[in-house]
Amino acid sequence: MRGDGPPSILMVDDDPHVLRSLRAALESHGYRVQSAPNGAIALESCAAERPDVVLLDLALPGLDGVDVCRRLRSWSRVPILVLSARVHESQKVQALDAGADDYVTKPFGTEELLARIRAALRRDQARIDEAPIIHAGGLVIDLLARRVTVDDREVHLTPTEYELLRVLATNPDRVLTHGYLLRTALGSGYEDALDNLRTFIAQLRRKLEHEPSRPRWIVTEPAVGYRFRPDA
Amino acid sequence: MVKRQVARYLVAVVSVLLATLIALPLYPAAVDFPALLLLAAVAISASFGGYGPAIVSVVGGFLALDFFFEYPPYSFEITALGTSVDLLAFVLVAFLLGTLNARLRTARQRASQARSQAEAALMARDEALAIVSHDLRTPLTAIKTSISTLRNPGAPLSDGTALELLGTIEAEADRLVHFVSDALAMTRLEAGITPDRQWNALGEIVSAVLDRVSPILGERPVTYDVPDTLPLARFDAGLLDQALSNVLENVGVHTPSGTPVSIVGRIEGGCVRLVVSDAGPGIPEVARDRVFVKFQRLSDEGFGTGLGLAIARAATEAQGGHLLVEDSPLGGAQFIILVPLVGAAEVTDAG
Numbered sequence: 001m002r003g004d005g006p007p008s009i010l011m012v013d014d015d016p017h018v019l020r021s022l023r024a025a026l027e028s029h030g031y032r033v034q035s036a037p038n039g040a041i042a043l044e045s046c047a048a049e050r051p052d053v054v055l056l057d058l059a060l061p062g063l064d065g066v067d068v069c070r071r072l073r074s075w076s077r078v079p080i081l082v083l084s085a086r087v088h089e090s091q092k093v094q095a096l097d098a099g100a101d102d103y104v105t106k107p108f109g110t111e112e113l114l115a116r117i118r119a120a121l122r123r124d125q126a127r128i129d130e131a132p133i134i135h136a137g138g139l140v141i142d143l144l145a146r147r148v149t150v151d152d153r154e155v156h157l158t159p160t161e162y163e164l165l166r167v168l169a170t171n172p173d174r175v176l177t178h179g180y181l182l183r184t185a186l187g188s189g190y191e192d193a194l195d196n197l198r199t200f201i202a203q204l205r206r207k208l209e210h211e212p213s214r215p216r217w218i219v220t221e222p223a224v225g226y227r228f229r230p231d232a
Numbered sequence: 233m234v235k236r237q238v239a240r241y242l243v244a245v246v247s248v249l250l251a252t253l254i255a256l257p258l259y260p261a262a263v264d265f266p267a268l269l270l271l272a273a274v275a276i277s278a279s280f281g282g283y284g285p286a287i288v289s290v291v292g293g294f295l296a297l298d299f300f301f302e303y304p305p306y307s308f309e310i311t312a313l314g315t316s317v318d319l320l321a322f323v324l325v326a327f328l329l330g331t332l333n334a335r336l337r338t339a340r341q342r343a344s345q346a347r348s349q350a351e352a353a354l355m356a357r358d359e360a361l362a363i364v365s366h367d368l369r370t371p372l373t374a375i376k377t378s379i380s381t382l383r384n385p386g387a388p389l390s391d392g393t394a395l396e397l398l399g400t401i402e403a404e405a406d407r408l409v410h411f412v413s414d415a416l417a418m419t420r421l422e423a424g425i426t427p428d429r430q431w432n433a434l435g436e437i438v439s440a441v442l443d444r445v446s447p448i449l450g451e452r453p454v455t456y457d458v459p460d461t462l463p464l465a466r467f468d469a470g471l472l473d474q475a476l477s478n479v480l481e482n483v484g485v486h487t488p489s490g491t492p493v494s495i496v497g498r499i500e501g502g503c504v505r506l507v508v509s510d511a512g513p514g515i516p517e518v519a520r521d522r523v524f525v526k527f528q529r530l531s532d533e534g535f536g537t538g539l540g541l542a543i544a545r546a547a548t549e550a551q552g553g554h555l556l557v558e559d560s561p562l563g564g565a566q567f568i569i570l571v572p573l574v575g576a577a578e579v580t581d582a583g
Contacts, residue, residue, distance in 0.1 A: 089470065107409050194430050194431045195464050198464050201433075201436075202460060205460070212460050213439060213456070213458060213460040214439050214456065219440065220436040220439065221440065222436075222440050222441070222472075222473040223428070223430075223468070223469040223473065
């Protein structure tokens, strides 16, 4: 969190009613809230106010949500939570590909939104703390020694499997798209190799999970990507 | 239909007979008269009755012409060139008018078919509109009344009542959300979607869907049988997700809490095969088509939108598959989702 006091949230949505009710919900839970009615103002506001989380509607007038994600990511690592309507399914994947952290489908319950905001803040805090050892239930990943254990039993991973696990685990609770995982974990030459990604994930689950077919750590987001669930 | 057919042939026979009877006393004073009369009979039969009666009248007319009106009379021997020419004229007229008659009849049939289709579509639309407006109005009414009461209560409200009204507002808003997103999903599927087929692991999709719908399935024990050793397969994961979620939600709404549910997934015969069985009341055979029709509910219980199974079927069919329902070995209903893999042959309706 930047500075002292309660975390601040920037809401970007062009509907004044949505903004008003969101503001009431968030302020009542102790957050400081700013709002922006379009992408251009949102970017300016991000630069000036440095919010702790950005809630970004995808269907914006002018500069659309995906563009805002891309531009924001060029200079900021602030967690971006995308608010997407079901009709903008493909835009949602584009936004995640462009660097958004997570998404909530409109209309959402306040509880769900608050949980996602807390997860985003936790993640951001974890990134700042930069611990070299990740603990997730019985799973321990030592990033320095490149050693992985499940319930104190060492698990041998191939370099690609380890890299995949590292990328997932250092982004806890965040939806990583197929495209992102292929680019970052499997590297060049594998950009379109979704079948390879599936195979690596299956191997990883077989080595880590107690019940590979009902995974607790590496969770599937159908047609979007994967999510690492640390507190399963 | 049969009566009309008989009438057509009757017209052919009677018109030839009449022509012959009228021509007989005049012959041989007016030599050309019989041929012309019989030609008229052929024309009437063909234009009124089509090909079949036309052929009857041609044959009948020609035989009459040959037998009564050709020299020597009362024999079937053909001696004059004129008789053959007459036959040709008969055939020509029969063919032309018969064709016209056939075209006219198909045009009429098509028009009446189109009319009845349009009427059925209009009726279905009116029915759907009535259900939609009812489904939208009911929660809206509840929300509006609750809000009015909270804002302008006759007497001060107790905390309990106020909380109850707020609860109603939230629940009814949820119902509206559910309804609107289902209606949107249905509209999108009806408008046509190009499937996005990618390499997928079936088990991944099924377990993710199961995780998501587990609050709806609640206490029901779920048997899960999708081996993680299944080969990867190319299909649209989003559409399969949509189909399976809606089938499972339907199970959650229509089967008693605590009854078992089983999910079996296989990749065989060039397709993905998902079988969801429940131990609920089942679906009677006569209603098995109706459950997949938009806005058709078999019972008034539950909060369903009447769209779930219609969406499930449309989503399955959008990638060339089938959604079937039959009796379940668990005693309730069993839904089978079949999705052909790319390059594989069309799926057959094997139960």
